[in-house]
Each structure stands twice: as C-alpha cells, then as structure tokens.
Amino acid sequence: MFDLRRFTGRDMRLSDKFMEFNWGFLLLLAAIASMGFAMLYSVADGSFSPWALRQIIRFGVGAGILLVVAMVDLRLWMQLAYPIYAVALVLVAAVDVIGVTGMGAQRWLSIGPLQIQPSEIMKIALLLALARYFHGLTLDEVSRLRNLIVPVLIVMVPVALVVKQPDLGTAILLSASGAVIFFAAGLRWRYFIFSGTSVLAAIPIVWSRLHDYQRNRVFTFLDPERDPMGAGYHILQSKIALGSGGVFGKGFMEGTQSHLNFLPEKHTDFIFTMLGEELGLVGGLLLLTLYFIVLMLSLNVSLECRNQFGRLLSLGVSVTFFFYVFINTAMVMGLLPVVGVPLPLVSYGGTSMLSLMFAFGLLMSAYIHRNQEIPRGPSAFW
Amino acid sequence: MGQIPGRDGSRYKTFSRRAILLGGAQGAAFVVLAGRMYYLQVLKSDEYTMLAEENRVNVRLIAPLRGNIVDRYGRPLASNRQNYRAVLIAEQTPDIEATLDKLARIVEITPYDRRKIMRDVKRSPRFLPITVAEDLTWEQFAQVNINEPDLAGVQPDVGETRHYHYGSELAHVVGYVSPVSESEIEKAGDDEPLLRLPGFRTGKLGIEKRYDASLRGVAGASHVEVNAYGRVIRELSKDPGKPGQEVVLTLDMAVQQAAWDRLADQSASAVVMDVHSGDIMAFISTPAYDPTQFNMGYGDKEYRALLNDPYLPLVNKAIAGLYPPGSTFKTVVAIAAMEAGVDPSHSVHCNGAYTLGNHDFHCWKKGGHGAMDMHNAIKHSCDVYFYDTARRIGIDVIEKTAKQFGLGQSYDLDVPGEKVGVVPGRDWKLATQGVSWQQGETLITGIGQGFVLTTPLQLAVMTARIANGGYAVTPRLTRAIGGKLIVPKAAPKIEVRPESVAMAQGGMNGVSNEPGGTAYRSRIAEPGMELAGKTGTAQVRRISKAERDTGVIKNENLEWRQRDHALFIAFAPVQAPRYAISVVIEHGGSGSGAAAPVARDIMKAMLLRDPEIQQAINPAPPPVVKVKEG
Secondary structure, three states: OOOHHHHOOOOOOHHHHHHHOOHHHHHHHHHHHHHHHHHHHHHOOOOOOOOHHHHHHHHHHHHHHHHHHHHOOHHHHHHHHHHHHHHHHHHHHHHHHHOEEEOOEEEEEEEOOEEEOHHHHHHHHHHHHHHHHHHOOOHHHHOOHHHHHHHHHHHHHHHHHHHHOOOHHHHHHHHHHHHHHHHHHOOOHHHHHHHHHHHHHHHHHHHHHOOHHHHHHHHHHHOHHHOOOOOOHHHHHHHHHHHHHOOOOOOOOOOHHHHOOOOOOOOOOOHHHHHHHHHHHHHHHHHHHHHHHHHHHHHHHHHHOOOHHHHHHHHHHHHHHHHHHHHHHHHHOOOOOOOOOOOOOOOOOHHHHHHHHHHHHHHHHHHHOOOOOOOOOHHHOO | OOOOOHHHHHHHHHHHHHHHHHHHHHHHHHHHHHHHHHHHHHHOHHHHHHHHHHHHEEEEEEOOOOOOEEOOOOOEEEEEEEEEEEEEEHHHOOOHHHHHHHHHOOOOOOHHHHHHHHHHHHHOOOOOEEEEEOOOOHHHHHHHHHOOOOOOOEEEEEEEEEEEOOHHHHHHHHOOEEEOOHHHHHHHOOOOHHHHOOOOEEEOOHHHHHOHHHHHOEOEEEEEEEOOOOOEEEEEEEEOOEOOOOEEEOOOHHHHHHHHHHHOOOOEEEEEEEOOOOEEEEEEEEOOOOHHHHHHOOOHHHHHHHHHOOOOOOOOHHHHOOEOOHHHHHHHHHHHHHHOOOOOOOOEEEOOEEEEOOEEEEOOOOOOOEEEOHHHHHHHOOHHHHHHHHHHHOHHHHHHHHHHOOOOOOOOOOOOOOOOOEOOOHHHHHHHHOOOOOHHHHHHHHOOOOOOEEOHHHHHHHHHHHHOOOEOOOOEOEEEEOOEEOOOOOOOEOOOOHHHHHHHHHHHHHHHHOOOOOOHHHOOOOOOOOOEEEEEEEOOOOOOHHHHHHOOOOHHHOOHHHOOEEEEEEEEOOOOOOEEEEEEEOOOOOHHHHHHHHHHHHHHHHHHHOHHHHHHHOOOOOOOOOOOOO
C-alpha cells in the first residue's frame, strides 16, 4: 500500500487524489441509489419516465459533483466555509420574502428555470461553518461560554428562519446536526444535559406556537387509528403496505398498496414502504445494511482524519445522513410522526440528491486530505 | 491511527471517543429499525396482509333477476322489463349544467330532478354513473344514442324494472315492489347485503311480499380490484348469483280479466274458486291502485287521492271487506235446519211479517209468500220461513254449521289483510258485548243480517263446500314455486248428512233454474253450464216503522252510501259442480238485480275455459293455451 505520510504538508497532485479517492464508497452509494431507481421504475408501472430516468441522471450529475468537490483541497473548503454559510443564510432569508409556497409552507426559490431549496444548502453550510469555527478552538476553549456565542448563533439564526417558513422537520434536523458538531468538538456533557432539560421545558411553549397541521401530525403519530381516513391515513396505509409485504415481499412491481394508490407519496417520502411491500423484509434489511456500511465507512473517515475541520465536517455529514435515513424509515414504520424528510439517495427529488452528493463530496475531500494537517489558527488561511 | 501530540491530541481523543459513541448510537438505532421491521413484516404480517386485501378487493353485488309471477297457464303477470335510462358520468363532462340543458331537449328534466341530480353528483365519486333519466321511450332512448357525441358524459343504459302486465287488475293479488325501506334494512341487519344495493326493490304487498324470498333470488358478486379512489381496475372473479324463482298462481287470467271488466267501475269484489282443489281462479277487488306507480314512487297528491277515495282502492275487499251475507246465508241455515232434524217439507206460512214477542220481523216481500217449504223458501228467499226455522233450531246449530262451511275464519291466503268476520253465538256475544244472546238475534241471524259478517272469500268457500257435497276445501292462490307444484291438502269431509247439503244445492238450483226463483233471470240457459245460485241483499241502514208504512225507499233514490249491498253466490255446472263464485257489489242495490248478472257472466267465462265443458257444449276445439312447464 501507499505510504500516505509522504504527502503530509505538501499539496497532492490530481492523479494522487484519484488514487486516494474511495471508489468503493461511491459504488456503495450507487448501489443504494439503484434500489431507488428500481422502485421509481416500479412506481411508474414499469417505466423509466417520469421518475426513474431523471433520478438516474441526477445521480450521475451528483456523482460528478461528488468527484469535483472531493478533489478540491480541504483547506479551500475551510476557507470557503463562512462565505458559503453567508450565501446560504441570505437565500434562506430570501425564501421567507419571495419564496414559492408549496404544501402549506414556503420552501422553494425560483431562479429562472431553477428551483432551489435554500434549506438544503444551509444543511451543508451549517456543517462547514461550525467545523470551521471549532477547528480553531482547543478542547479547553470549546467549553468556554463566550466561545459558544458565535456557534450558537450560527445554528439558531437559520433554524429560526426555517421555522418561520414553516418547516419544522428541517429546523429539527439543522439543530440536531449542529448539536452533533458541538458534541464531537468536545463540549462538556453538562451543556448537553442543561440544554436537553431546557428543550424539554420549552416544549409547552413551542407547542402553543405550532401550526395545526404540525400538531395534527403529532396527534396522529401518537394514535394513527384516531382518524384512519384522515390524518392517520398515511401512517396506517404505510404500515399495512410494509406488513403485507412480509418476509419476501409481493414481488417487484406487484405491490398492491403502492400501485393502487393506497400508499401516498410513494415515489418520495414513502418510497421505503414501497420497497418493503414489494421486496419484503429481505429487501428492506438489505437497504438498511447498505446504509449502515456507508455510515461505518464515514465514521472511519472521521476517525482517520488528522485535522479537526475534516473530522468535524465528515462526522457532521455522516450523522446528518444518518438522521435522514433514521427519521424517514422510522416515520414510515410508524415510529416517528410524519415529517417531510426524504430517504436519502432513494427518494425522488433533485435538490436533496444533489446536496447530499455535494456533502459526500466534502466527506471524500476530508478522506483524501485526511493526512493534511491544518494549523488551528485562522492566520494560515486568510 | 497516528499519534498526534500536544493539545491537539486531547481534542483528537475526545473526538474519537464521542464519534465512536455516536457510531454505537447509530448501530443501536438500526437495530431498533430492524426490530420494527421484523415486528411489522413477520409478526404482524398476516393482519396487515388481510387489511391490504380489504383495501384492494371490493365486492360488488350483482342483483339477481327477480322471478316472474305467472297465472296457472304461464301467462306473465309480473316480470322484468328493460328500463331505458340515461346516466351521467360527471368526470366526462366539463359542464354538467350545460349537458343537462342539452339532454332536457330530448327528455323532460324538471327543476326537482335537476336538484336531485346535482346532489347525487356532489355525493358520489366523479367516475360513477348517476341516473339522470329513467323509463325513456324507445324514441327518446334512440335520440340519446344518436346525440351521444354532443351530450358529453351522458351514456344510454339499460336496466331492469318490474313490470306489471295487468296493472291495477291484479294489484290486490300480486301486490308491488318498491325501494327498500330503512326499517327493512334494520331488520335484515347484515344478513342481506342486497337490500343496501342502490335501486334494489323488495315486495311490499301481496304475492310480491309473501314470496319475496323466493322471487328475489340469490345475489351474485363480482370481486373487483379497486384503487384508493374506488375506481375498478379489473375484475378478479364473478359469481352471477341465482335468479329468483317463478311463482305460478292459481288464477286464470282470462277469467280474471272478464271479471274485472264486468266490475271495473264499481266498488265490488268477486272470488271464483275451484270447488275441489280450492284454486282461486279469479280474485277481484275494485277499484285498485297502479302497482307500477308504487314502484316508481306515488306522488303525495295521488296517494292522498287514493286514501280519500270512497271506493277504497287500497282495501282488498275480497278478503278485508266485511259484509252481512244477507240471504246467501240462508243456504247454511237450511243445512243447519236439516241437521237439526227439520222436515224440509214442513211448511211455514208467510204473510209478510213474523211476530216475536212485541216485535215484527218483516219479510222483504210485502204481503208475504204464502205457504213455504224449505226448497221454496230458498228459491224465493223467504225471510219469514227462515225467521221461524232459526227460532226453532236455535243459534247454536246455525253457528256450528256456518263455521263448518267456512265462515268466521281466515285461510292464511298469500295476500295480507284477511279478516275473520263474525259468526255470532252465545259465547261470542257474552265475550264481546257482555250481554247474553237474545232470541230476536237468532231470527235476524237466520236471514244473514245482524251480527254476522263475512268476506267475499268466505262466501266463495261456503259456496264451494256446498257445491262439492260438504268437503272442507280451503282456498289457495299459489300453484307452484320455482317449478315445484304445491299439492293441495285433501279436503276433509264435513260432518253433515249428504241430504242436508243436497237440500241446499237443490234450493240454489231452484233460485236460478226454476221459474220464480230470485235469480231465474240471470240463469245460464246453455245445457251443461247451468249454475245454481243464491241472491243476497244486505241492508246497511235501519228501516224505520214509518218508512215501512209509507213504503220502503227504493235503492235508486238513496244516496250511494245508504244503498244495500248486492250479493250473489253460485256454483256450476249444477250437474257436476266445478266452480264456485261469490260477488259482492257495495251499495249495488239488490242481489238479484246487480250481483247475479255479473256472477253469471263471470261464471260463464269460467266455464268456457274448462276444456271438458267446452267439449260438452261446443264440439269445436278449445282455444290453445300455452302452458309453461315449471
């Protein structure tokens, strides 16, 4: 094998980076995405249009983005962290002002033919900014209260804007990702215990400010049979679809719940249900296993990284990825309330696919440049 | 992992520890997910599989074709007719109102219909057809077909509807079907899902009700795969069900029609019966209602008109009309007298009235009949003879004989509403009136007035039992169900002496066939078809002493409600009785004048239907009647 140490302190050549790139990782992502392609092909009753083909193209584009992002020097990403965050923040704020309303919330920005979801960009920008910030702090400095003001603001400002849209799911995801970086950076336990208690105490206040549809989702989650034809319909039908799939499933393209439209949103948020119905427990566990391998490989990247920025960034990416997978699958199984979170790499959707591949690009960049030591002080880069 | 010295080292150690902790938490989360999947897809799989099937498979009932009702020769009385309709599929038209406007040029659509259609459109899914017009004529239906391209969303459709071939002529026998009522659904519960089928109809009266279960058939079912919106994707399996069974009545429609035509304008009833089998050949109650109107829905105004009609079209008079039998009752009184040992040649002198205590009982013939024996008393319908006879034999034997001959009881006929009537006696009076029997009441009963009340059906049964020589035949309306003949029970012999019955028969023969008989004018002259009858005129008002002195007011001069009921009973042929008839014309006047000619005509029609009698009186072959094999 290579002696990676010889690159330490020196810029790598592009060919070296290609050699370093973890191609198996990309292959794994492709395997996961392929299960999505198959399901999208099935949703369309055995047709590549309108979903499967576009999703394949997106994955292709996403893979390209991933490669490009991975090749960029991690130090450059660190330099760009704050500017990217600033742009994302402006876009998120812009959504509140000129955003397109969809599903009872403002989430999109239309720029020419492009429709972008600034909250997706913010998910990455937040990780970059926090990783950048904590990179500059020693373990002792991390737990000093005055050093926490900036990172808390970095998290809370976009969270507040997203809540206003209102997009509770994304807001929770952003907060959780932020908390993970704080945690990995070494913030003392007592802060988490303290803020955890505060969050619990805040629940009644938050509850009183929630929209009716958000409250209903919680009610419905607690008791899906409460209103089987109304709000509980999605969860109930999803459980019926999964349960009726059994161990080996009803067969590819044979899912009755999906094909007869009893299952809602089956090409997006409920795609895992469709997979479970058609391919059964076996198919579902296969997909979960693939996800778990991706997560463990990502964790390994974080552990092997020799710079704090790379460690925090890669861990942030993988844990965010985990949140997506967990929230989505737990939701369709009736373990969590229905929140609009897609199943990463599998659900149909452009923005989430591209932003996810971008994030994995950052992870790969951290992997390729894992031996690159980066000084703590900001002076080295700006 | 490389060793990183200094302060960065402690940062790295903390990071690694916490990252591995997070990794562990992720692993645990995946275990939870896998466990949940195991729970849903393995442990609960059966339950959810069932729910998925319930989602997917919809059972659509197929209404079975209702069984026909036919007469004894297979002539259809009630059957299913194709109903040409126009249906609208909301999703296929951009503008429902405009489409209805166009359709209204072909078929009348009232504002009421239009509101109903718009309501139906709102209530049902947009891909389900809604009936917008029913019972189209062939021309209208053809026009809908031709204009289909122009009538967006409208489709011609053919359904089934109940058709009553003889309308009101048979309303009181066949009854009618109409949409299922709430109470029926409640009563049936989940046992009969057919009742919940839109447009399904059940028998509400008469044969339609009595044999509803047989006529209805067994529902078929089509298992279809539906999507979440209820749209049918494909048919999985189909069970066509079983059509309803045919019900064959004992009626002979030719006789029924002849009888109807003869009585149509009056408030009357008639029953023609086979004296041996009890088969009811004709069963008339006029006027009647239109059963089809009940099926399609009577308007409020029309229904109230039916209720308020003084001729009571909703009442089945043949079984629910109660009339004093009048002089027709004298036949059983004569039999009772014979049984009580009265010598038929014993003569009673009639001078026009009979005095009991300080009360005079009048004969209908002012001035009296003179000397009367039993035969002549029946023939001339002498009241005084029967006052005297009744007094001598007493009420008990009259009561017993009247009951033996079928009065004062019901026959569980297949049409509802049968009345029992009254055959009075000592016990009956004590029980109902609380006072004991008076002798004067025996006298009145002797001429079929007073308490005694009978239905035309009972009178026909009484006549049949006299005609067949004293066998307790019971009437019936249904001959076969679903191809299976119903065998009539053998009629038991009534415990009377043959001479007694022969006496009554002979008297009735005298009424019709001997000059001077009260119905001699209404005899049948053709040899082999002669009938034997008995007139009856039932008084509905009390005639006062003053009126009797100045002369009883003639029926023609009374208002309709005050006139006497006209009754006539008869059997024929006299030599070998086959058929019995009773005719009651409400407020028709006298039995001889109003009822006897009608009864004669009906009986004649009846006799002419009998091949044997046909052969005997006219060697030409009888009309060919197609008999439908069960």
